[in-house]
Amino acid sequence: MGSAYKMIPIPEAQAIVLANTRPLGAVTVGLAGALGRVLAKEVLAPDSLPPFPASIKDGYAVVSSDGVGEYPVVGESRAGHLDDLPVQPGTVAYITTGAPVPPGADAVIQVEDTEPLPAAGEGGQRRVRINKAARAGQDIRPVGSDIMQGDVVLRAGERVGVAEVGILATVGAVQLRVHATPKVAVLSTGDEVVDPATRPLGPGQIRDANRSMLLAAAARAGAEAVDLGVARDTAGHLEGCLAAAIAQRVDVLITSGGVSMGDRDLIKPLLERQGVVHFGRVWMKPGKPLTFATLELPDGDGPAAPGRQMLVFGLPGNPVSSFVCFHLVVLPALRKMAGWAAPALRRVAARLAAPLRLDPERPEYHRCTLQWSPPPPGSPAAAAAAAVATAAAEPPSSPLAGHELWAVSTGNQISSRLLSARSANALLELPCAEGTLAAGTLVSALLIDDLGGMPVPEGGVPTTPGF
Numbered sequence: 201m202g203s204a205y206k207m208i209p210i211p212e213a214q215a216i217v218l219a220n221t222r223p224l225g226a227v228t229v230g231l232a233g234a235l236g237r238v239l240a241k242e243v244l245a246p247d248s249l250p251p252f253p254a255s256i257k258d259g260y261a262v263v264s265s266d267g268v269g270e271y272p273v274v275g276e277s278r279a280g281h282l283d284d285l286p287v288q289p290g291t292v293a294y295i296t297t298g299a300p301v302p303p304g305a306d307a308v309i310q311v312e313d314t315e316p317l318p319a320a321g322e323g324g325q326r327r328v329r330i331n332k333a334a335r336a337g338q339d340i341r342p343v344g345s346d347i348m349q350g351d352v353v354l355r356a357g358e359r360v361g362v363a364e365v366g367i368l369a370t371v372g373a374v375q376l377r378v379h380a381t382p383k384v385a386v387l388s389t390g391d392e393v394v395d396p397a398t399r400p401l402g403p404g405q406i407r408d409a410n411r412s413m414l415l416a417a418a419a420r421a422g423a424e425a426v427d428l429g430v431a432r433d434t435a436g437h438l439e440g441c442l443a444a445a446i447a448q449r450v451d452v453l454i455t456s457g458g459v460s461m462g463d464r465d466l467i468k469p470l471l472e473r474q475g476v477v478h479f480g481r482v483w484m485k486p487g488k489p490l491t492f493a494t495l496e497l498p499d500g501d502g503p504a505a506p507g508r509q510m511l512v513f514g515l516p517g518n519p520v521s522s523f524v525c526f527h528l529v530v531l532p533a534l535r536k537m538a539g540w541a542a543p544a545l546r547r548v549a550a551r552l553a554a555p556l557r558l559d560p561e562r563p564e565y566h567r568c569t570l571q572w573s574p575p576p577p578g579s580p581a582a583a584a585a586a587a588v589a590t591a592a593a594e595p596p597s598s599p600l601a602g603h604e605l606w607a608v609s610t611g612n613q614i615s616s617r618l619l620s621a622r623s624a625n626a627l628l629e630l631p632c633a634e635g636t637l638a639a640g641t642l643v644s645a646l647l648i649d650d651l652g653g654m655p656v657p658e659g660g661v662p663t664t665p666g667f
């Protein structure tokens with residue numbers, strides 16, 4: 201018995217998903233809720249920074265044409281306190297870093313280039329010796345030199361990271377228009393699947409790995425994650441779970457299991473009854489039975505009201521298949537909904553630390569850990585590099601030379617073995633072919649985690665010579 205679904209290539213599947221995914225509308229959030237959100241509206245600076253000419257140093261505000269000499273200190277300008285004292289030629293004012301430069305002064309001399317002098321007589325005026333001449337503008341940040349009033353400090357479509365939170369605070373943008381983030385429900389399926397707290401396992405049972413994992417993945421993507429539990433392998437129970445997702449007005453439903461060829465694989469028929477199944481098989485390993493459907497739903501305000509849409513991703517039950525499919529097709533959709541202009545996973549190139557056998561039937565996403573290093577010690581690539589190095593007479597031009605992104609396999613890639621996703625920060629794109637790719641081969645890799653947490657090679661990575 202063949203499958204009713206055509207097996208489509210993964211780029212086609214990804215394109216279908218994104219073509220059916222709409223960015224969510226804009227909402228207003230406070231600054232504390234801005235991290236990770238995508239701006240729906242540009243942010244302008246209502247005033248300049250600094251708003252006044254500000255001193256870069258602790259020292260003395262001077263008239264630069266006065267030059268070296270002894271001067272009376274006519275006042276003080278401290279950060280946060282604006283003394284409206286003019287500095288006349290022949291006088292100076294004490295000033296602290298960040299304080300407004302008093303009118304009349306056009307330079308600041310750092311305190312290291314001055315010497316205090318005894319005051320002129322009992323209760324007399326403070327005096328200072330200026331040891332170095334200043335050029336006009338020295339150690340002063342002019343008005344607007346960091347941000348000019350009216351500048352667009354952040355554009356619509358930019359994602360708010362840590363620095364952006366600071367920028368928003370700087371310009372007083374405490375209420376922001378950002379894209380809404382999707383509400384995502386996660387449902388496991390299968391009579392054998394039991395709660396992770398189950399101990400000991402009963403006959404035939406396995407703990408539900410997918411639900412916790414997919415809830416975590418959705419949450420990390422910035423979505424509001426809703427736990428729908430585990431559906432039994434009956435059409436009625438599955439239908440009830442789908443109804444629960446619809447009632448909770450989720451934007452996305454992610455199911456795992458029940459999408460393959462067994463007589464209890466009921467997800468596809470259910471989605472066929474209630475919506476449009478766009479694909480039900482993808483030419484990839486792991487994740488072949490990956491299914492995607494859309495449901496057009498009434499909005500609850502009468503038949504004339506515009507409908508809403510729910511995306512349904514039927515991920516395969518094997519935990520690694522679920523993990524890989526989430527990153528390849530669900531995550532880009534969640535990103536697009538949340539306003540990302542370029543929602544696809546980022547692709548880099550890396551060298552194989554060890555040879556990898558190819559799959560002759562399907563293109564494969566091989567889980568690996570990328571690291572920036574020379575060929576990892578003990579790897580076949582390191583042995584090959586050592587052989588080349590002894591042959592070459594030239595010493596390396598820099599301690600940084602010879603460092604590259606290396607892909608270290610996570611081991612046995614069977615789709616039931618979730619340990620193959622442990623510490624993985626990338627999916628290698630391996631072509632469908634006979635044979636083996638040699639150690640050192642350059643391959644493309646899709647990033648599924650932050651490279652800021654990648655392994656550090658023994659001895660660390662050297663710095664720029666002279667640093």
Ligand SMILES: Nc1nc2c(c(=O)[nH]1)N[C@H]1C(S)=C(S)[C@@H](COP(=O)(O)OP(=O)(O)OC[C@H]3O[C@@H](n4cnc5c(N)ncnc54)[C@H](O)[C@@H]3O)O[C@H]1N2
Pocket residue numbers: 388389390392393406407408409410411456457458459460461462465486487488489515516517518519521615616
């Ligand atoms: N005759 C065929 N059989 C299978 C095919 C095929 O093309 N023809 N495809 C295989 C591939 S590839 C995959 S992947 C799996 C996917 O099957 P399902 O999505 O229907 O998943 P299940 O059968 O429900 O489960 C598969 C496997 O995963 C375990 N599982 C399920 N849910 C969970 C969970 N929440 N946590 C942990 N583990 C889970 C389940 O116990 C099974 O061992 O189908 C192949 N079969």
Ligand code: MOO
Pocket residue numbers: 484485486487488489516518521615616
């Ligand atoms: O494609 Mo299945 O995901 O091999 O295990």
